[in-house]
Amino acid sequence: MLATYLEASRDLLETDFGAALAVCRIIGAKVSTAGRATGQSTAIPAWRRRIEERIAKAKALIGRLICFRSGNNTPRIVRTVRMAYARTNVSLSQQDITQKLTERIDDLKQRIAAWRKRIRRYTERSTRFNQNRLFQSDQKRLYESLERPMVSGTGPAPNQADTVAFWRGLWSEPINHSEGPWAEVVASQCASITPMDPVIITPDDVAEVVRSVLNWKSAGLDGLHHYWLKGFVVCHTVLARQFKRLSTRSRSQSSSLLGSPIWFLKTRVPQTRANTAPSRLYRPYTRH
Template sequence: MKLREVIGPINSYTQNPAGSSVRLRHRVNNIAKANDLNINEQNLRTLLENLKQKISALGARLRRYNKRVKRYKQNRDFQLNQKLFYRNLATDSQQQQGKPPEKAHMMEYWSEIWSKEENHNKDAYWLRKEEQRNQGIPEMERIIVTAELVRKALTRLGNWKTPGNDKIQAYWWKNFPATHPILSRQFQQALVDPEKMPPFFTQGVTYMLPKNQEPENPKNFRPITCLPVIYKLLTSIINAQITQHLKKNQILAMK
């Protein structure tokens, strides 16, 4: 018998015993028999207080359980994905107020930022200085993408991270090894002739995360773009080969 279903009739009966309906008195009588009590005001009030204390104890236990589950989840997130851990902390501490901006307003604001070209100074003096300093270092060998390199790069990717436009998560690439030789050949072709790379390869899905409690303004959002897993896979392979070359020739500064 649920506690609240017992508390309700007893509470109604003790407030007005004389004016209680036959159905209510019958219900209270059954409750008293189930608890081996004689029907009188003192016994019913004692039972009512005990039931309320039980509910209070169960509520406290439930709150402790929820805190323990939340703490366990936070510890796990901190160990596996610290970026997600800190993002969730920020989200929990920010209660959004107001409505988000209109889609057209959001696109107008961010299109101006994303469409603006950056002109980098390729003739900076420090670049020429670095070229002179590293003249004796051999040129990096050409990257040959193999199925084994694809497999190793996949181990560095999270299984269920949000995918890009293709909607394929890393878990499926990992567990279909027959695709690894095909991916290696496609990656190799992309390195030789980047123009043959399909357009979707570098296209992502952008999610706008609010930075504060005023989401009406488009500038108060942080864009997070999710690119296809195969894009991350190729860049991971390239990054690993470049890092190997830098370490081999002691180009990177030691920490």
């Protein structure tokens, strides 16, 4: 499948995401269009949802009982209190009804505390289990999660036009420098240096680099780990050709940097960062 698909691959973006799609088909995973997966499920377990519903109902009943104890005798409050004491020997007209209400309120508060403790206990157990499993597969990601909590980004998305304009002003505008005498000395010393030969990237070079990295090292934007790149040998020739094309672009062209895919020019942004200025959000790879 990859051999046929890669014949029409034009850049690294198509090659990378094509390999990721192949992985999803091999392992039977669903392809998500909502962006990169975080590795953590946001669905609330059914048992926790049931307990939270019990807590909400108990808190609502406590509020009605307190209102009735304070003298609020509206039909809605009275009906709720009668339903709470249904099938019991407690009557709303008896003398010690205030004491019965207080006892019932305290009982509900203790139940709420027990339910919350149960949620906390199960959550801590689930966290320990996930951390132990992550330690076996990806220790680096585990240590990163311990250093800073995962916070969903709520700020505005960066503007691509502002980002391109910011870096074009740094890389494309000619600047006249006033060099000192030392520049001429360095230039004369470097005149006899033989220029470096053009960079030649072969499929063997790509395979050697892929073999030297960890299988489950942090993946890129496509979520594809190196474990799969080691097995997709047919990708190595395409990757070598595309990396060579990127590395041989002329430095004199103003679009040598900005002509690259935007995803290739940026690094990950901490999700807790509030500043969305282009200089804080994107950092391109160096030319050297």
